[in-house]
Amino acid sequence: MTGLSFLVLLGTGMPIAFVLIATTFVFLYMADRLPVLDAVPQIAFGSVETFDLLAIPLFVMLGEIMNEGGLTRRIFRAARAWLTRVRHDLPLVNLIANLALAAIMGSATAQIAVMSRTVVPEMEKAGYGRGYSTAITAAAGLLGPIIPPSMILIIFGVIAQVSIADMFRAGIVPGLILFALMLGLTLWQASRNQTHGAATRPVETSRIKASLPGLATMLIPFVIVGGISFGVFTPTESAAVAIVVALILGGPVFRDLTWKSLPAILDRTVQNSAIVLFLIMAAKVFGWVLTFNQIPQAVAAFIASLTQDPTIFMILVMLSLVAVGMFLDGIAALIIMVPILLPVATATYGIDPVQFGIMVSMTLVLGLLTPPVGAGLYIAAAISEVPITRLSKLVAPYVLASVLVIFIVILFPWVVRPF
Numbered sequence: 001m002t003g004l005s006f007l008v009l010l011g012t013g014m015p016i017a018f019v020l021i022a023t024t025f026v027f028l029y030m031a032d033r034l035p036v037l038d039a040v041p042q043i044a045f046g047s048v049e050t051f052d053l054l055a056i057p058l059f060v061m062l063g064e065i066m067n068e069g070g071l072t073r074r075i076f077r078a079a080r081a082w083l084t085r086v087r088h089d090l091p092l093v094n095l096i097a098n099l100a101l102a103a104i105m106g107s108a109t110a111q112i113a114v115m116s117r118t119v120v121p122e123m124e125k126a127g128y129g130r131g132y133s134t135a136i137t138a139a140a141g142l143l144g145p146i147i148p149p150s151m152i153l154i155i156f157g158v159i160a161q162v163s164i165a166d167m168f169r170a171g172i173v174p175g176l177i178l179f180a181l182m183l184g185l186t187l188w189q190a191s192r193n194q195t196h197g198a199a200t201r202p203v204e205t206s207r208i209k210a211s212l213p214g215l216a217t218m219l220i221p222f223v224i225v226g227g228i229s230f231g232v233f234t235p236t237e238s239a240a241v242a243i244v245v246a247l248i249l250g251g252p253v254f255r256d257l258t259w260k261s262l263p264a265i266l267d268r269t270v271q272n273s274a275i276v277l278f279l280i281m282a283a284k285v286f287g288w289v290l291t292f293n294q295i296p297q298a299v300a301a302f303i304a305s306l307t308q309d310p311t312i313f314m315i316l317v318m319l320s321l322v323a324v325g326m327f328l329d330g331i332a333a334l335i336i337m338v339p340i341l342l343p344v345a346t347a348t349y350g351i352d353p354v355q356f357g358i359m360v361s362m363t364l365v366l367g368l369l370t371p372p373v374g375a376g377l378y379i380a381a382a383i384s385e386v387p388i389t390r391l392s393k394l395v396a397p398y399v400l401a402s403v404l405v406i407f408i409v410i411l412f413p414w415v416v417r418p419f
Contacts, residue, residue, distance in 0.1 A: 005022070005023050005027075006020075009023065016328060017281075017282040018282070020283055020286040023289070024285050024286055024288075025037075043284060043285050043288050044282070047281050047284035047335075048280055051236065052154060052235070053280070055154050055236040056154060056276055057269060057273035058243060059107070059149050059239050060269050060273050061243060061265065061269040062105070062243050063107065063114075064268050064272075065246040066101075066104060066105070066217075066220075067114055068250065068264070068265055069257040070257075071217045072114055072118065074254070075100045076119060076122075077213070079100075082211060088186075088187055088190040088191070090119075090128060091136055092183070094115070094137060094140065094186075095179065095186060097118075098137070098140035098141070099140075099143055099147065099179050100218060101114065101115070101144070102140075102143040102175070103149075103225055104221050104242070107151055108143075108145050109141070109376055110144075111141050112379050113379050116137050116138075119137055120384050130384055130386055131386050132189070133384070134380050134384040134386045135391060135395045135398070136182075136186055137380060137384075138369060138376055138380035138391065139369065140182065141380075142366075142368065142376075142398070143178060145362075145365045146365070147171060147172065148167075148171050148235075149228075149239065150361070152334060152365065153168060153171055153361055156357045157357070160342055160353050162353050165231070166354050167357055167358070168235060169229055170355070170358050171358060171361075173416070174405055174408070174416065177415075178402060181404065185397055213254065217249060219249075220249075223241055224239070224242050227241065276331065280331065290336065291339070296340040296343075299341070299344075300340070303316065303344060313344075314356070314359060314410045317360070318363050318410070322363060324367075325366055326367055326370050326372065326373060326374075327372070330364040333367070334361070337360070338357075338360065352416070354416055354417065355409065355413045355416045355417075358409050359406060359409050366402060370399065377392065
């Protein structure tokens with residue numbers, strides 16, 4: 001009955017956090033366990049009472065400051081200034097700018113929304129098809145949750161009690177491999193269509209003049225990634241330092257950020273952070289219901305009966321999570337599935353939790369571009385006014401490229417711990 005309630009509520013289009021909470025109440029009522037409702041607030045609030053999760057609102061705020069202060073636009077201009085005489089320059093600029101934003105924002109949906117408004121119109125002006133331009137932009141959003149900082153990696157680290165800095169470092173190489181595959185795929189697609197490809201005229205007479213603001217903005221990802229990698233900052237501290245840098249660049253340096261814009265930035269930060277944190281709370285409560293029903297133990301026993309090989313186990317988990325990610329938000333799925341699967345992966349199969357975390361995170365992120373939920377797909381389609389069915393076909397090669405990287409992570413564990 002609990003499972004049926006979950007599917008029915010999900011089918012109504014109700015936000016996933018409310019679906020999880022409502023399903024919990026249905027279970028407690030059907031099982032005649034209403035007295036234990038007293039434990040629900042404690043479980044919910046306990047799930048977000050950790051210092052590491054403070055990084056989430058800080059990185060959300062950083063992204064808002066980047067957008068409001070014009071820093072995102074300057075990264076795009078800097079990349080374009082140096083590639084403007086290169087054939088297929090704008091697809092390259094799109095991917096490079098997305099890579100830079102991935103090292104700042106940590107949220108795929110926010111990144112897709114920003115770049116769909118910024119880059120797709122520019123590519124259309126240069127003669128690239130709207131569908132092609134939107135597909136590159138949506139697919140490049142997959143870099144956001146893998147390249148540090150990453151919201152989903154922060155949450156995995158908290159759940160699995162694994163160092164978030166280790167998770168961030170582990171995402172660098174797989175993220176760069178995915179970027180390289182996307183780059184090759186984009187250039188191959190552009191070269192096949194002769195209407196794509198003329199190099200655009202320089203947007204500035206001086207490349208140095210055009211790129212200096214963008215290079216200054218790139219201090220932010222260097223602060224984040226470099227500070228964490230070399231142990232100078234914790235992820236939460238790096239977010240706070242990056243906010244200070246972004247405020248200085250957007251305010252006194254570039255003068256696009258004013259005191260009047262700060263209330264709006266704080267308002268959006270609170271709203272977006274509340275959505276994520278409430279989802280974490282709801283998923284934690286739902287996970288408690290699953291544990292109460294001994295579902296984790298049943299799943300562990302079932303999987304262990306299928307194979308004793310760690311590689312086969314990870315492939316089975318990947319295939320299962322692809323299906324789960326098509327219907328559940330990635331963060332909700334992570335919070336529900338990791339407590340079930342991680343103990344089996346580490347205790348039964350001896351899998352490195354960091355490797356397992358990167359595999360799980362990359363797999364669940366695919367749900368951003370796969371119907372019927374596909375939040376990233378719908379955001380890009382709505383902003384650029386591209387039919388969702390057409391966009392789904394255009395992003396399919398990029399999804400397959402991401403699947404290839406997931407297999408690389410499974411087969412070559414050293415990829416997540418190169419240093």
